[in-house]
Amino acid sequence: MTRLAFAYCRRTAGRATSLLLATLLWAAMPGALQAQAPASFVLKFNHVLSPKEPFHDGFNKWAQRVNERTKGGLKIEVFHSAQLGKEEDIIEQIRQGANIGQNTDSARLGNYVAGIAVVNGPYFVETLEEVAKLRTAPTMLKWQEELAAKHGLKVISFNWVQGYRHFFTNKPVRKPEDLKGLRIRTPPAPIWQESVRALGATPVAMAFTEMYPGLQQRAIDGVELVYNNIPGGRFYEVLKHASETRHIMLVNFEVVSAKWFESLPKDFQQILMEEADKAGEEASRRILQLEKEVKSQLQTRGMTVAEDVDLAAFRNAGEKAYEALKLTDVKNAVHKEIGKQSGSR
Numbered sequence: 001m002t003r004l005a006f007a008y009c010r011r012t013a014g015r016a017t018s019l020l021l022a023t024l025l026w027a028a029m030p031g032a033l034q035a036q037a038p039a040s041f042v043l044k045f046n047h048v049l050s051p052k053e054p055f056h057d058g059f060n061k062w063a064q065r066v067n068e069r070t071k072g073g074l075k076i077e078v079f080h081s082a083q084l085g086k087e088e089d090i091i092e093q094i095r096q097g098a099n100i101g102q103n104t105d106s107a108r109l110g111n112y113v114a115g116i117a118v119v120n121g122p123y124f125v126e127t128l129e130e131v132a133k134l135r136t137a138p139t140m141l142k143w144q145e146e147l148a149a150k151h152g153l154k155v156i157s158f159n160w161v162q163g164y165r166h167f168f169t170n171k172p173v174r175k176p177e178d179l180k181g182l183r184i185r186t187p188p189a190p191i192w193q194e195s196v197r198a199l200g201a202t203p204v205a206m207a208f209t210e211m212y213p214g215l216q217q218r219a220i221d222g223v224e225l226v227y228n229n230i231p232g233g234r235f236y237e238v239l240k241h242a243s244e245t246r247h248i249m250l251v252n253f254e255v256v257s258a259k260w261f262e263s264l265p266k267d268f269q270q271i272l273m274e275e276a277d278k279a280g281e282e283a284s285r286r287i288l289q290l291e292k293e294v295k296s297q298l299q300t301r302g303m304t305v306a307e308d309v310d311l312a313a314f315r316n317a318g319e320k321a322y323e324a325l326k327l328t329d330v331k332n333a334v335h336k337e338i339g340k341q342s343g344s345r
Helices: 003-036 054-069 087-095 114-120 128-134 138-151 190-198 208-216 229-233 258-263 266-300 311-324 328-338
Strands: 041-046 074-079 100-105 153-169 183-186 202-205 222-226 241-257 304-306
Touching: 054 074, 054 153, 054 266, 074 266, 087 100, 087 153, 087 241, 114 138, 114 190, 114 241, 114 328, 128 153, 128 241, 128 266, 128 328, 138 153, 138 258, 138 328, 153 258, 153 266, 183 190, 190 202, 190 311, 208 222, 222 229, 222 241, 229 266, 241 258, 241 266, 241 311, 266 304, 311 328
Parallel strands: 041 074, 041 100, 183 202, 183 222, 241 304
Antiparallel strands: 100 241, 153 222, 153 241
């Protein structure tokens, strides 16, 4: 081989090697870029309420703000009307680590940590200020830690207050004795059932979505709900009397999988909780403002509202629920922590 030919071969081999190295580097780049890209997370959030309810709007605002603050790194997809499934089933999926969230209540959480159920007991809290104080109450913090550590349920927020629950029936109710013999739907949890029993009615456990047909078929005689539930569920079509017992201020809990929560970056965890509290407070205040408006709309539709309810008699009757579930001492302890006198107001 001549010297010229040898030099040409070296240059050609060099260019081929360089081309091969460049090709290999280019092929490796997407993986490298992907490895450097921030991880993204999705939370599928389920609730049983209709899309017309204020909470649904609040959940969408929560989702929007989390998406904005995490720059798309954490997205919340909101599903109304129990689209993902029954509440109790969803909670079990959450415990197994699924990337699902659920709007629930302390009554259902009481199936795992018994004491926390008191939050949904008769007249346990009666103002947004009392609910706010619960957030730093030592006993509440202890229960939340137990839910996460032992049962896989992380409470993101319980700053969501759905309003006051009243009885909606086809006869006026002004005192506990008026509920005698009436079958009233309750969620399937002991504190709900014992509360309704203590107040004078016969509790019938039933899913939220089954209430309307249950009333049509006369499987139940009434419900105990907040005012804002009535238009969305069209319950004014089958119930004609509202009785303002205000027997439970409905505090809602937003829960996710503790395992899934711990997989999030720390700043995402903080953003998720901060925005949940913020959206919850806004929705809660809006609901309480809307109650008078909804009440007026229901009266226009023909519903009769009993305002002259013997609240003192209902408060006294409600104490039997705590006694039946051996939660009186727990209730009194939390009331002391938040500065509420049991049986006050």
